[in-house]
Amino acid sequence: MHIDKIRVILSAHGRLTQPVDKLDDNSDLYQAGLTSLATVGLMLALEDEFDIEFPDSVLSRKTFGSIETIADTVEDLLD
Amino acid sequence: MCGSHGSLELAYDEYRNQLLDAGLLLGSGVSGVYGLSGTFEGVIEAFEKLITRHGSPLNPEVMRFPPILNRKTYLSTDHIETMPDLMGSVHTFKGDQRAHLKLMQKKHADEDWTTELAPSDVMMVPAACYPLYPTAADSILPEEGRLVDLRAFVFRHEPSPDPARMQIFRQREFVKLGTPEQAHAHRDYWLEKGQEILTSVGLQVEAIIANDPFFGRGGRVMAATQQEQALKFELVTAVASEEKLTAISSSNCHLDHFGKEFNIKTSDGNDAHTACIGFGLERIALALFKKHGLDPDKWSPEVRGILEI
Structure with missing residues (x-):
């Protein structure tokens, strides 16, 4: 699973108002302070880390809504 | 797709040439930068007065700023992060005699x-x-x-053959700073009022959920977010093209973006929310010329009456 890596990236790029280790995998990241601008940095960092490219079809608010949804998308793109 | 793109370019060229031939637009040799004739300017002035007649009962504070703003202010917004390709930075010569020679x-x-x-200390203003x-x-x-x-x-640095996509143009805006409810109410009020005003001068407009032209692939996430939250609406109508409608007015809810950045608080101590309605004055004039003809003297008495021309 890539959850741990995602948590590290989220911590570095998410500019959240709460520490990432206080969040559950399904916590709402927008509630935790994720802005759409920070989402861009998060997306680019995820792409670099996992050597993937998010296609237009997943570039939505929902994709970055929780650690779980990010992990699901990353998993799909790695398959 | 090719055919459609081609017909769009043709529509832009056709309308732009009509406007240039009629002397309403004065070419500059740069795409999207024009002088305007007295007739064109007269339509803008008349439309602005119409907006003022609708807006002044709300007793707004009136402020007018030049088209340049403090570079530090520019950097306090996230424009450089979100729309770097549209920015205009004002540079000048600061050297000595030797540097001048060079x-x-x-x-x-x-x-x-x-x-x-x-x-220099200033940037071009990207939004009013x-x-x-x-x-x-x-x-x-x-x-309140x-x-x-x-x-x-x-x-906005976006050179285009579309006469409605100018690089420099006027926005008339009403901005609300207040609670989330006040900002939303402002947006909703003006979305309806904007439609009423534009319809009153014979323009058929449609309100659509829109997004800002955020830069790059990352911008698509921001655009999708803005769309999903229905933060931006545009009132669109046919200007150069019937197939691709043009936004002539837009209303944005900025949430607490500017309130946070500039430390503007509501009376209950929370970060202020802001919302704005903007009328694109040159585009509205272009839509009126397209709809009613290039000579305002020949517009219908109803439209002339509303515009008081």
């Missing part, structure tokens, strides 16, 4: 002389409301919030 030599040799320039926020910085709003009436030339 500048001249480069110019005469047809080399890139702009490398001898340095940034940007210069407002620093004037409200570190303040607490009155309970604040309503501000703005007009400014704004610059």
Whole structure:
């Protein structure tokens, strides 16, 4: 699973108002302070880390809504 | 797709040439930069007065800013992060006599002389409301919030053959600073009022959920977010093309973006929310010329009556 890596990236790029280790995998990241601008940095960092490219079809608010949804998308793109 | 794109270009060229031939637009040799005739300007003035007649009963504070703003203010917004390709940075010459000679030599040799320039303290204004926020910085709003009436030339570096996509144009805006409810109510009020005003002068408009032209692939996430939250609406109508409608007015909810950045608080101590409605004045005039003809003297008595021309 890539959850741990995602948590590290989220911590570095998410500019959240709460520490990432206080969040559950399904916590709402927008509630935790994720802005759409920070989402861009998060997306680019995820792409670099996992050597993937998010296609237009997943570039939505929902994709970055929780650690779980990010992990699901990353998993799909790695398959 | 090719055919459709081609017909769009044709529509742009056709309408632009009509406007140039009629002397309404005066070409500059640069795409999207025009002078305007007295007739064109007269339509803008008449439409602005119409907006004022609708807006003044709300008793807004009226402010007018120049088309340049403090570079520091520019950097306090996230424009450089979100729309870097549209920015305009004002550079000037700050060197001594020797540096001037170098500048001249480069110019005469047809080399890139702009490398001898340095940034000034100002940037081009990208949206009419940007210069407002620093004037409200570190303040607490009155309970009813604040309503501000703005007009400014704004610059967007997007050269285009579409006469409606100018690089520099005027926005007339009403901005609300207040609670989330006040900002939303402002947006909803003006979305409807905007449709009423534009319909009254014979323009058929449609309200659509829209997004700002955020830069790059990352911008698609921001655009999708903005769309999903329905933060931006545009009123669109046919200008150069019937197939691709043109936004002539837009209303944005900025949430607490500017309130946070500029430390503007509501009376209950929370970060202020802001929302704006903007009328694209040149585009509205272009839509009126398209709809009613290039000679306002021949427009219908109803439209002339509403515009008081």
